[in-house]
Every structure is written in C-alpha cells, then in structure tokens.
Amino acid sequence: MKLLSPQQIHEWDAYTIEHEPIASIDLMERAARRCTDFIIEHNFKHQQILIFCGKGNNGGDGLAIARQLIEAGLSPVVYILEFGAKGTDDFQTNLHKLHQLTTAIHFIQAAEFFPVIDKHKDLVIDALFGSGLNRPLQELSAALVDHINNAGVTVIAIDVPSGMFIDKSSKDNIVIKAKYTLTFQALKLCFIVAENAPCFGEVHVLDIGLINSFLQTIKTYTLVTKQLITTQLIQRNAFAHKGTYGHALLIAGNKGKMGAAILAAKACLRSGAGLVTINTNENYFTAVHAALPEAMCIDRSENIDHSIYKSAGIGPGIGVNDESAIVVAATLTQFTKPMVIDADALNIIAANEGWLNNVPAGSIITPHPKEFERLFGKCADDFERIEKVMALSIQYPFTIVLKGHHTMIASKGEAWFNTTGNPGMAKGGSGDVLTGMLSALLAQGYDPLQSALTGVYLHGLAADIAIKNIAQVSMLATDIIDHISDAILSLQETDDTSLSF
Ligand SMILES: NC(=O)C1=CN([C@@H]2O[C@H](COP(=O)(O)OP(=O)(O)OC[C@H]3O[C@@H](n4cnc5c(N)ncnc54)[C@H](OP(=O)(O)O)[C@@H]3O)[C@@H](O)[C@H]2O)[C@H](O)CC1
Numbered sequence: 001m002k003l004l005s006p007q008q009i010h011e012w013d014a015y016t017i018e019h020e021p022i023a024s025i026d027l028m029e030r031a032a033r034r035c036t037d038f039i040i041e042h043n044f045k046h047q048q049i050l051i052f053c054g055k056g057n058n059g060g061d062g063l064a065i066a067r068q069l070i071e072a073g074l075s076p077v078v079y080i081l082e083f084g085a086k087g088t089d090d091f092q093t094n095l096h097k098l099h100q101l102t103t104a105i106h107f108i109q110a111a112e113f114f115p116v117i118d119k120h121k122d123l124v125i126d127a128l129f130g131s132g133l134n135r136p137l138q139e140l141s142a143a144l145v146d147h148i149n150n151a152g153v154t155v156i157a158i159d160v161p162s163g164m165f166i167d168k169s170s171k172d173n174i175v176i177k178a179k180y181t182l183t184f185q186a187l188k189l190c191f192i193v194a195e196n197a198p199c200f201g202e203v204h205v206l207d208i209g210l211i212n213s214f215l216q217t218i219k220t221y222t223l224v225t226k227q228l229i230t231t232q233l234i235q236r237n238a239f240a241h242k243g244t245y246g247h248a249l250l251i252a253g254n255k256g257k258m259g260a261a262i263l264a265a266k267a268c269l270r271s272g273a274g275l276v277t278i279n280t281n282e283n284y285f286t287a288v289h290a291a292l293p294e295a296m297c298i299d300r301s302e303n304i305d306h307s308i309y310k311s312a313g314i315g316p317g318i319g320v321n322d323e324s325a326i327v328v329a330a331t332l333t334q335f336t337k338p339m340v341i342d343a344d345a346l347n348i349i350a351a352n353e354g355w356l357n358n359v360p361a362g363s364i365i366t367p368h369p370k371e372f373e374r375l376f377g378k379c380a381d382d383f384e385r386i387e388k389v390m391a392l393s394i395q396y397p398f399t400i401v402l403k404g405h406h407t408m409i410a411s412k413g414e415a416w417f418n419t420t421g422n423p424g425m426a427k428g429g430s431g432d433v434l435t436g437m438l439s440a441l442l443a444q445g446y447d448p449l450q451s452a453l454t455g456v457y458l459h460g461l462a463a464d465i466a467i468k469n470i471a472q473v474s475m476l477a478t479d480i481i482d483h484i485s486d487a488i489l490s491l492q493e494t495d496d497t498s499l500s501f
C-alpha cells in the first residue's frame with residue numbers, strides 16, 4: 001500500500017472517474033455511504049449529530065452524509081462555513097438535494113453563529129476541509145475549529161481532520177482534534193507521524209472503490225505489509241546445516257549491560273542465524289553461557305578474524321567509552337560485509353567526525369530519533385526528518401531504519417513505513433532485539449533492504465502477538481523474542497490483518 005500526496009489522490013480520483021467509469025457525484029455518494037455506514041454501525045449514543053461543512057468536496061461529503069443519515073431516520077443539523085464563494089459542483093448538487101429533505105441547514109458567516117455544542121449530547125462530523133487544504137486555518141475557520149475543540153465533544157473527521165496537511169507539517173497550526181478519522185481508500189503520510197497523533201485519533205481506512213491499478217504507476221512511500229514481507233521470505237533448504245544460515249558476530253554488552261548482548265543474541269538465533277558469537281569482555285562469558293548456551297563468546301581484546309562471519313551487529317550495551325570507540329573504529333574499517341549499527345555504536349560514530357563515511361556499503365543503521373539527531377542534527381518537525389532521511393539514503397550507501405511507532409526504512413531514495421508494533425515496545429531492550437534480528441537476516445543471505453523490511457516487520461508483529469496475552473505495560477523485550485517464532489509462523493497464514501491500522 002502506498003502513501004499518496006494530495007495531487008496523487010486527486011489524480012487517483014480522476015483516474016477512477018474516467019476508467020470505472022463513474023460520475024464524480026456518484027463517487028462522492030459512495031464515499032459518503034461508507035462514512036454513514038460507519039456512523040450507523042457504531043451506534044453512537046449521542047442525541048444530536050452536528051455536521052460542519054466547508055464548501056469544497058469535503059463539505060460535499062458532509063452534505064451527502066447528512067442526507068443519508070436523514071434517510072436512515074436520524075435528524076442531523078448541518079452548519080456550512082460561509083466564505084461568500086460558491087461551493088464546488090458536487091457540493092452544490094448535494095446542497096440542493098439536502099434542501100429537499102430538511103431545513104436544519106445553517107450558514108456560519110461570523111463567530112456569533114457558532115452553535116452551542118454539548119459534549120454529552122452532541123456528536124460532531126468534521127467535513128470542513130479535506131485533502132484540498134492549501135494553507136493553515138485562519139480567522140473564522142480557525143475560530144470554528146477552536147470552538148469545536150474547546151467543546152471537548154466526540155469528533156469524527158471525514159478524510160482528514162480539518163486543518164491537517166496530508167504531506168507536510170501542521171505543527172503549531174489549528175487542527176480539529178478527532179476521536180475517529182474516516183479516511184478514503186488509503187492511509188496518508190499525515191497519519192504516520194507522531195506529531196499528528198493527538199489530532200487524528202483512531203484512523204479507519206474506508207474502501208471507496210478507487211481503481212488499484214493506478215497505484216502501479218506511482219512512486220512514493222510504501223507501507224510494509226504482510227503481503228510485501230511474505231514475498232521476500234527465503235525458504236529453508238532440506239539439506240541445510242548450521243553453516244548454511246550464516247555466522248553472526250554481535251559486538252555487544254559491557255559492564256552492567258550484558259543483558260543487551262544476550263537479548264540481541266537470543267533474538268538473532270530465534271530469527272534463524274546458524275551460529276552467533278558475542279564479542280565482549282571475558283569476565284562476562286559466564287553470564288552469556290548461563291543465559292544462552294547456544295551462543296559463543298570471544299574476548300573483546302582479541303583480534304577478530306572477520307572472514308568467518310557473514311554479518312555483524314554492533315552497539316547494544318557497549319557503552320560510550322574509549323575501549324568501545326576503538327572496537328567501533330576497527331570494525332568499521334575491517335568488517336567489509338554488511339553490518340547492523342545501533343545504540344552506543346551510533347553515539348560513538350556521532351561523536352567522531354568522518355566515521356560515518358567508514359560505514360561499509362550495504363550496512364543498516366538503526367537510530368531512534370534522539371540518536372538520529374546526534375548523527376545528523378535537529379529537525380524542525382517529523383516531516384523535515386522524513387525528508388532528511390530520504391536525502392541521506394541517497395547520500396550514503398547504507399539503509400536507514402529510523403525507529404518509531406511507524407518505523408521508517410529508507411534506501412537509495414526510496415522509503416517504507418512499518419505497520420506492525422505497539423506502545424508496549426517502548427521499553428529498554430526492544431532495540432537490542434531488533435539488532436539481533438537484523439543481524440540474523442543478513443547472516444542468512446537476505447540483502448540489506450530485505451533484512452531491514454523483514455526484520456522491522458517481524459519485530460513489531462512479534463510484539464503484536466505478545467500483547468494478545470500480556471498487557472502492553474507489562475511487556476518485556478524478552479516477550480518479543482518469545483513471539484518471533486509465532487510471527488514467522490503467522491506469515492504462512494493467508495489472511496492479511498496487517499492492513500488494518
Ligand atoms: N478519492 C477521494 O479521496 C475522494 C475525496 N473526496 C473528498 O474531496 C475532498 C477534497 O476536496 P477538495 O474540494 O479538493 O478540497 P477541500 O474540500 O479539502 O477544500 C476545498 C477548498 O477550500 C479552500 N481552502 C484550502 N485551505 C483553506 C483554508 N485554510 N482556509 C479556507 N479555505 C481553504 C481551497 O480553495 P481556495 O480557492 O480558497 O484555495 C480548497 O480548494 C477529500 O478530502 C474528500 O473528502 C470525494 O468526495 C470522493 C473521492
């Protein structure tokens with residue numbers, strides 16, 4: 001599934017109108033019908049539905065919803081934000097139809113016409129502005145959105161909360177705070193970024209029958225879904241032995257942080273690496289062997305024969321200190337195969353100018369936003385960060401995994417956003433698990449981008465499976481590891497639950 005810009009959405013609309021073919025007004029009717037069905041099915045216990053409409057097609061949707069609700073026996077009241085200009089053709093057609101059914105249509109020309117909103121009795125449908133928003137809300141429209149937000153009422157936003165841009169930052173702007181957003185046909189970038197989360201609430205993607213073949217021609221961000229991942233899986237060979245699936249080296253752990261190394265190593269083995277060796281201080285070998293007998297250890301002060309390892313993961317729990325910096329510098333220059341670089345290894349690279357240029361081609365770096373900032377500087381907002389990641393993925397020969405609720409994976413100017421995972425993962429150790437998983441996939445011969453997409457997806461999926469039986473607040477990184485196998489097994493099932501959002 002792809003994340004389209006407003007222009008691409010508009011073109012998709014036009015493509016469907018021409019090729020289905022369907023009249024634009026009928027497409028609006030279909031979109032409105034999906035929203036009306038949602039409202040009726042959810043059986044909101046509110047006594048009064050207030051529908052706020054602009055005069056574009058988003059407002060047209062609102063008018064069509066009002067009519068369909070009346071036809072279903074409800075009595076919504078419609079408020080139209082009046083700027084003096086005529087509405088779009090489909091808006092006007094729907095206004096005309098609505099006038100035949102009700103007189104409860106009010107025009108708002110000034111703040112004195114704002115209705116009193118009772119949060120206990122009213123349900124608000126926000127159809128003021130949709131994908132046609134081209135500037136921040138100001139004056140009357142901003143005052144109306146403030147008025148709705150201040151009422152603390154349940155709001156259902158149609159397509160997008162009014163005031164929210166689809167593909168650029170709306171930070172510090174006035175935006176509707178919706179409890180539900182009913183967006184048409186596909187997710188949009190605005191629902192992927194954390195900065196918009198307080199405004200979009202629960203996002204439901206409603207299928208309005210736009211023609212999917214249009215998407216084949218579109219180059220844009222893609223969502224990582226089950227379908228994408230299952231097509232990339234490498235099947236195990238019946239004649240395989242432990243050497244077939246690679247030996248992963250994990251340069252991880254240090255005094256007080258051996259847990260990071262053990263988590264990474266266990267995740268690495270659970271994700272299919274044939275052999276795992278942890279490079280750490282000799283003093284901690286016993287801890288590793290007690291917790292994970294399947295893992296081997298080599299001492300950090302020894303010279304490493306890099307040739308025997310198919311992949312390396314460096315960073316979890318190594319600490320930012322001179323000894324670790326020496327290991328990072330040596331590994332960057334001597335380990336010529338793809339590696340996963342995480343945590344303190346990233347912090348060490350960030351603190352040493354020019355080291356980023358030594359990262360071997362085909363590697364994967366996995367910063368969270370703070371580590372990203374240390375490496376590449378501050379960004380004003382989430383959208384600027386996404387653009388920066390895109391530019392960096394062209395500039396550098398490595399894959400960037402920017403961790404977050406919808407982890408972004410970028411390589412060579414193309415980017416994907418993950419769809420699995422949950423807030424239970426916001427706990428120490430989750431990142432170490434991911435490093436182990438990615439190292440395992442590289443060791444098995446997945447290419448770096450495939451490893452990043454598959455590893456990130458499975459990591460989130462394992463956590464999603466874990467919370468079926470564990471409260472999100474109680475989930476541990478170990479629980480993610482314990483469900484990696486279930487996640488892999490579930491890829492063999494045919495239903496595609498990953499598309500739900
Ligand atoms: N495939 C689909 O997704 C479908 C979408 N539908 C719905 O259509 C809207 C998009 O409708 P559109 O008419 O293009 O745009 P809006 O309704 O969002 O906006 C209308 C006009 O409002 C003006 N505008 C923009 N920003 C502001 C602002 N800050 N303040 C005041 N006015 C603003 C602008 O006109 P200007 O001439 O003033 O620049 C907009 O053109 C989509 O979101 C869906 O809800 C279809 O119903 C079905 C298919």
Ligand SMILES: [K+]
Pocket residue numbers: 058126127128129130157158159160161162
């Ligand atoms: K809206």
